[in-house]
Amino acid sequence: MRSVQVTALDGPSSVTISEVPEPSPGPQDVLVQVKALGISWPDLLQTKGEYQIKPEVPFQLGVDFAGVVVSAPAESGLEAGDRVACALPYGGGADLVAVHQESVFPLPDNLSFEAGAALPMNYLTAEFALVTRGGVRPDHTVLVNGAAGGVGTACIQVAKGLGARVIAVVSTEEKAEFARSAGADEAVLVDGFLKRVKELTDGVGVDVVVDVVGGDLMTDNLRALAPLGRVLVLGFTGGEIPQVKVNRLLLNNVDVRGVGWGAYAMVRPGFMRGQWTALLPMMQSGVIDPPIGKVYQLAEVADALAEMDARRTLGKSVVSFS
Numbered sequence: 049m050r051s052v053q054v055t056a057l058d059g060p061s062s063v064t065i066s067e068v069p070e071p072s073p074g075p076q077d078v079l080v081q082v083k084a085l086g087i088s089w090p091d092l093l094q095t096k097g098e099y100q101i102k103p104e105v106p107f108q109l110g111v112d113f114a115g116v117v118v119s120a121p122a123e124s125g126l127e128a129g130d131r132v133a134c135a136l137p138y139g140g141g142a143d144l145v146a147v148h149q150e151s152v153f154p155l156p157d158n159l160s161f162e163a164g165a166a167l168p169m170n171y172l173t174a175e176f177a178l179v180t181r182g183g184v185r186p187d188h189t190v191l192v193n194g195a196a197g198g199v200g201t202a203c204i205q206v207a208k209g210l211g212a213r214v215i216a217v218v219s220t221e222e223k224a225e226f227a228r229s230a231g232a233d234e235a236v237l238v239d240g241f242l243k244r245v246k247e248l249t250d251g252v253g254v255d256v257v258v259d260v261v262g263g264d265l266m267t268d269n270l271r272a273l274a275p276l277g278r279v280l281v282l283g284f285t286g287g288e289i290p291q292v293k294v295n296r297l298l299l300n301n302v303d304v305r306g307v308g309w310g311a312y313a314m315v316r317p318g319f320m321r322g323q324w325t326a327l328l329p330m331m332q333s334g335v336i337d338p339p340i341g342k343v344y345q346l347a348e349v350a351d352a353l354a355e356m357d358a359r360r361t362l363g364k365s366v367v368s369f370s
Contacts, residue, residue, distance in 0.1 A: 050369075052085070052109045052141030052349050057097035060353035063109065065346060073146035078126055079118040080134060080152065084165035085141050086112030087344075087352045087365040088198065089285065094138060095353060100311075101137045109349075110141030114155060114164030115369075124149035131155040135168035135320070137310065141349070143369060150317060153324040156331050166338035166364035167331075170202035173309040175323045177258060177280045178206055180312075181305050186211030188255040191245060191272060192232070193265060194285055196223035198364040201230040201339050203258045209330035212256075215248060217241045226362050230339050242268040253277060266290035270302060278303040285359075339363030 049070050056062040073079045088111045093099035095109070114133045120126040126149070133155045134140060134147050155164040178184040190207040194200045195216030207214045208231045216227035216235040224235035236244040245254060253274035259265065263286030269279045270292075281304060292304055313319045330336040341363040344352045352365045 049143035050346060051143075052346075052367075053106050054095050054109050055106045057095065057105060059096050060092070060350045060357055063095060063350040063353060065349070068108070068142065070144050071142075071146040073119065076121055076149055077146040078120040078124060078132070078149050078152045080113070080115045080132060080145050080147060081118050082113050082140065082143060082145055082369050083115040083161035084113065084369060085110050085349075085367040086165040086169070086198075087349075087356060087367060088112055088169050089283065089356070090138075090169070092353050092356050103138055108139045108141055110139055110145075111136060112165050112168045112170075113140035113145065114161045114167075117152075118144065120152075121149055124152070126152060126154075131157070131161070131164070133164035133167050135172065137314070141367075150320060151314075153321065154328075156328065158334070159331060159337075162340055162343055162366045162368070163338050165366050166198065166340060167336075169309075170198045170364065171206060171327055171336060171338070172313065172320060172323050173199060173282065173307070174202040174206040175327055176309040176313060177282060177307040178203065178210060178256070179326070181307050182256045182258075182278060182280050184210050184212050184256055189213045189215065189249060189274075190256045190258060191215045191217060191254040192227075192258045193217045193238075193269070194260040195227040195230075195232060195235065196362050197260065197285070198338075198361075199260050199282060200258075201227070201363050204231045205336050205338075206327070206330065209327075209335040215245060215254065217245075223362065226339065230363070231335070238265070242272055245272045249274070256280060258282060261286040262290050263288040264290065266292060267296075270296050270300070270304075273300065273302045275301050278305050280305050280307050282307045341365050343368055
């Protein structure tokens, strides 16, 4: 069968399509025929050996994927032919994948396999960030930095599903339009965003900042908060890990909270399925409709990763296995 293999830690150029043996599912595994593979930030970092999970090369890439159940344990609630979306630390990029039943989720009929491959990591991360770590309520205003990317658009849509107002922060007018099309109420450019956010909130500030960028935005993130607000730290796509002067937290009664979804969710049986159940009504209503930036063919998977590395992606990139 075909497999997306990382053969060296040299970035996207080290990713190849190889023939490997079919997997043998364990007693609690679901065997899935993969139809689409999502391209995510952890995938890119893993090609460089820069992610916290560091499998030995060669290894099979792939965090998010969607497809059809081939076989499943009786207690999983799944049957052959069911449409599913799945999440793994890595290893989802092949024609057939054996994945533990805890990491397999029913895919609503109104969503395509490409949409399904865009869902698991980004939207479960967004739900964990906004609900478990952020405590977002319908009367809240949420600011999303890096709002035109996969995690950013997921946070926009989940926040809207929770009833919150959403302000997107992006780097270009094209990305601003993309964020608005994903559901943001307002979109502002990152240069001078603090002043504009204060204007949009009548000087009060926002309740929650979702930050996937890091770098030199942190100080203005903190200044953008209303009293008792919190910055949720999801990552550092800007490349630099910021420092926080904790006197700012004390003076303004604000928080900085880490959001490490995988490390928390993947070791707690039933947690991810509970998250998915909470998100299903949003999927079925159309509030969650993951923006697909581009669909690549399997032979183009290295190109998809290179585009992400160059910060040229909008929404979620997906690789088709058809």
